[in-house]
Amino acid sequence: MVPISWYLILAAILFSIGVGAFLIKRNVVTIFMSIELMLNAVNLTFVAFAHMWHQVQGQIFVFFVMVVAAAEAAVGLAIIISIFRTRQTLNVDQINLMKN
Numbered sequence: 555m556v557p558i559s560w561y562l563i564l565a566a567i568l569f570s571i572g573v574g575a576f577l578i579k580r581n582v583v584t585i586f587m588s589i590e591l592m593l594n595a596v597n598l599t600f601v602a603f604a605h606m607w608h609q610v611q612g613q614i615f616v617f618f619v620m621v622v623a624a625a626e627a628a629v630g631l632a633i634i635i636s637i638f639r640t641r642q643t644l645n646v647d648q649i650n651l652m653k654n
Contacts, residue, residue, distance in 0.1 A: 561602035569595035582634050582644045586627070593623045 572592035576585055597616045604612025637651075638644055 558602050558606050561598060565595040565598040565602070568592075568598070580645050580647055582637070582646060582649070585646065586630055586634070590623060590627065593619055 569592050572588040572590075572595060575588035575591070579585060579588065597619055600612040600616045600619075604610065604616075634644065637649055641649055643649065
């Protein structure tokens with residue numbers, strides 16, 4: 555039996571990697587992947603606590619987070635493709651659509 559602290563440490567590491575990539579990387583696709591990594595870290599935490607307390611609410615919340623993440627990915631990738639077609643770049647420093 556793996557103790558819950560290991561799951562929480564793994565979730566903290568994954569979340570930290572996601573935050574680091576979100577803050578450092580300038581590519582939109584990498585930023586999207588880092589957001590997904592942070593959401594999965596939170597999901598791991600919910601599942602670990604749900605298993606520890608023998609409750610199903612944590613797993614239900616994980617399902618909703620996954621649904622929102624899938625919708626976010628679909629809309630976000632459509633926006634990324636649209637931006638790439640018009641600007642020919644995915645660098646967030648060069649994408650400034652609101653300035654004009």
